[in-house]
Amino acid sequence: MQRWKNILFNTSxxxxxxxxxxxxxxxxxxxxVWLQVAGRMHPMILHFPVVLISAYAIIILFLQISKTNDDQAYQNIADLILLFAALSSGFTALVGLFLSKEGGYDIETLQWHKWGGVVISVFTLAWYYFRKPLQVYKYFALxxxxxxxxxxxLVGHQGANITHGQDFLLSPLMQEKKQVAIAPGEAEVYAHLVRPILETKCITCHNSKKAKxxxxxxxxxxxxKGGKSGVLWDTTVADLGLMLRRIHLPEDQKKHMPPLGKPQLTEEEIWILTQWIKRGADFKIKVADLSPADTLHQIANRIFTVNETAEYDFEEAAPSTVAQLNTANRVVDAEAVASPALNVSFFNSQLFKAVQLKELEKIKKQVVSLDLSKMPVKDEDLKIISGFENxxxxxxxxxxxxxxxxxxxxxLKFLKSLSLSGTKxxxxxxxxxxxxxxxKTVFTWNIPVTSAEMEKLKLELKNIHFETGFKGDTxxxxxxxxxxxxxxxFISAPVPLKLKHYINGATIKYTLDGSEPDSIHSTVFKEGQMINGNVYxxxxxFKQGWVSSDVIExxxxxxTHKVDSVIFLIPPDPAYKGEGKMLTDLVKGKTNFKLGNWLAWRDNRMETLLQFAKxxxxxxxxxxxxxxxxxxxMPPTRIEIWGGADPKKLKLLSSMSPQQPTKSQPASMRGLECKFSPATLQYIKVIATPLAKLPAWHSGKGNKAWVFCDEVIVN
Structure with a gap:
């Protein structure tokens, strides 16, 4: 053993x-070149000496404090740890020196870090050599x-600054102190939307200390100014230049930014950068200067909500009460993590009842936001809200x-925002x-108030900002x-199609075959037009002088026929298993599949047997x-419909292979209809096979796809 210790010491x-x-x-x-490869091992091996030195120091502190420093077994283990620490320190500092020659780092910070590595290596070797006399004196050992x-x-902190940016270690605390609530009207697009993205995803590698x-x-x-490869954007080219070109490269490509292994940009962050650059990359434009219909304006409204958590002096509601109040058309959730404040939102007006407002009195102290938009509420229903003191x-x-x-x-002494658009x-x-x-803010779009009356109101109520939307010929x-x-x-007979738009003079055009509506060929909607059968x-x-709207689907x-029973020959995935009756209860799911109203298959195909009483x-x-x-x-790759009078002797009635998407698109619901010659059946077997591998253009290429189904309709 001593011979090996001597070899390791001499190597160190x-x-x-x-x-x-x-x-x-x-x-x-x-x-x-071959030593550059060794240099790039520095980030991988630097943890060894850090752990070993820290472990030895802690052992010595323990031995001295517990007065067991004469325990030979402990000493032998400690000596080996220190010897390997000295060896790994020397090697780590050496390959770090090789890595530093690649350039792209702040010279001053790098020099401090390199000499710090040398000091640690020499110090550790000397510590091993003089370990025995040092341990005789408790003070020197400590x-x-x-x-x-x-x-x-200290040296590790310098290295983190070089690799991850200035003040990396303390940045979470500093960011916490810097986070200041800001109103959307006061926010700047670059300073408050774009800059935070650059700081978290780009500047750690592209700063004055480490200029990759x-x-x-x-x-x-x-x-x-840009870098070695040129300026970061060019609004005259289709892809808007270098930055977005690198961002959109596949992650496994060398030039993809941020590099593989670093935190990647979210879809929303990419969208913010794209829209800012597309608008000319103005460093001074404010959110208030954008149209309310602008995507950046809408994102800012969602992000820059004033954080009032510090003002709340009420206790948190019982979790069981909150859980009880969450229903099929009412969501109650916390405003933020560890906040006692609650947000309440209602949806699906058909399920709304006035008593549901009365039920909220259990949490009236905790409710800070209440969304009743498009609900059939009346004046008398809202008197309950006057008791929601916060x-x-x-x-x-x-x-x-x-x-x-x-x-x-x-x-309501804390009420800051009141939305009255579309009311009387x-x-x-x-x-x-x-x-x-x-x-502070009242939303008054499409209410019976003239422009002259609104201007007068603004003069009389100067402390309130009335949001009436953009007006102006330009x-x-x-x-x-x-x-x-x-x-x-679900319909069993022809019903009138009901479409509406709240902008006077707007024309609605529609299609029933899933094609894109246009201003020339599509049907103009008029009251009384009927729909029958399966239609998408x-x-x-459209309106002259306006940009046409997005498509609603x-x-x-x-x-026609009600199924009497459903048997899962292959059960759905446990994460989305629902109940068998969901396939035939004629209740549509939502595009938010996490609400639990869908059945799904991924590892196996959907295979379900429908049975009629006769x-x-x-x-x-x-x-x-x-x-x-x-x-x-994704859509199933193949759908098969089998039928007959005996479940063991079914024959194939119809099959189809739905068209697969060729690019990313918004979530939507699709009806996939299989037609066949009329047949008298008592059993129907439905088979839907999930896509085995997502295509190469998909971010999850090669992974299995899901098939989601909420209803099987029989006609």
Whole structure:
């Protein structure tokens, strides 16, 4: 054993002598390619000496404090740890020196880090050599151990600054202190949307301390200058230039940014950068300067909500109470992690009942945001809300209320935002908001108030900002999509199609075959137009002087026969297993598949047997499916319909291979119909096979896809 200890010690001594020599004459040092490979091992092996030195120091501190420093077994183990620490320190510092010659780092910080590595290596070897006399004196042993821990911490901090950016170690605390709540109207696009993305995803490698590719992004001037490969963007080219080109490269390619292994940009972050560059990369433009219909404006409104957590002086509601109040059309969730404040949102107006507001009195102290938009609420229903003493935000857009209820809200001493768009509130009633103590913003789109009345209101109520939307001949606005007001998705007889748009003069055009509506060939919507059978409605709004709206989609299914029982020959995935009746209960799921209203298959195909109480004549089967490309939910590669009078002797009636998407697209629901010659059946077997491998263009290429189905409709 002693012989091996001598060999390791002499090797460490040689490495330290070589290290000091090369460090002193590094300006004459030229690194061959094969040594560059060794240099790149530095980040991989640097943890060994850090752990070993720290472990030895802690052992010595323990032995001295516990007064067991004469225990020979402990000493032998400790000696080996220190010897390997000395050896690994020398090797790590040496390959780090090789790595430093690649360039792209801040010279001053790098020099401190390199000499720090040399000091640690020499110190550790000397510590091993003089370990025995040092341990005789408790004071010297303690000081040496503490010195070693300090050296490792300081040099490691310098290395982290070089690799991850300035003040990497303390940056979470500094960011916490820097985070200041800001209103959307005061936010700047670059400073508050773009810059935070650059700081977390780009500047760690492109800063004055570590300029990879000679690119520094610390200041606006340096960003505009670009790096070795040129400027970062060019709005005259289709892909908007170098930055976005590198971002969109596959992650496994060398030039993809951020590099593989670093935190990647989210879809929203890429969208923010793209839209900012597309608009000219203006460093001074404010969110308030953007159209309310602009995507950047909408993202900012969501991100820059004033954080009032520090003002809350009420206790958290019981988790069991919150869980009980979450229903099929009401979501109650925390405003933020560890916050006692609750947000409440209602959806699906068909399920709304006034008593559901009364139920919220159990958490009336904790509710700070209440969204009742498009709910059939009346003035008398809202008197309950006046008791929600900590309410900050109230959304009553497109409800049936009148201004008669507004005085009751004066008791809401913290109310800051009130949304009244699409209601019957008039100018005289809005004047009642004058004495609301903290009200700052009122949304008043499409209410019976003239422009002259609104201007007068703004003069009288100077402390309130009335958001009426953009007006002006020079501004080209984008129309909001039309609304589909049909509540039922399943029909047994012809029903009128109900489409509506809240902008006067807007024309709605639609198609029933899933094609894109256009302003020339598509059908103009008029009251009384009927739909029958399985149709995939796509509608779009048009108006002269406006940008046409996005497309709204809705599926309608004709359901003739009711299935008596459903048997899963292959069960759905446990994560989305629901109940068997879900396939035939004629209740449509939502595009948010996490609500639990879908059945799904991935590792196995969907194989389900439908049974009728008596023979039934059938001529088509439709699968109501979900398409969500980004969530790996794709159409099945093949659908087969089998039928007959005996479940063991079924014959193939129809099959189809649905078209697969060729690019990412928004989530939507699709009806896949298999038609066949009319047949009298008592049993029907439905088979849907998931896509085995996602295509090469998909971010999850090679992975299995999901098949999601919520209904099987029989006609």
């Amino acid at each position: 001594l040689f490495l330290n002598c070589l290290l000091v020599y090369l460090q002193l004459f590094e300006d004459r040092l030229s690194i061959p 000081v040496t151990s503490l010195t070693a821990l300090c050296l490792v911490t 590719g000679e690119l520094v992004m610390d200041t606006e001037e340096m960003i505009l 309410l900050r935000k109230l959304n009553l857009n497109f409800t049936g209320i009148t201004g008669a209820v507004l005085p009751a809200f004066k008791n 509130v008039n100018a005289e009633q809005l004047k009642q908001l004058k004495d609301f103590p903290k009200l 501004v080209v606005m984008k129309l909001m999509p039309p609304l589909v007001q049909n509540e039922e998705a 409605v796509r509608a779009k709004a 809705a599926n309608f299914y004709k359901s 023979p039934t004549t059938v001529q088509s089967i439709t699968l109501s499916t979900l398409l969500d490309v980004d969530s790996y939910i």
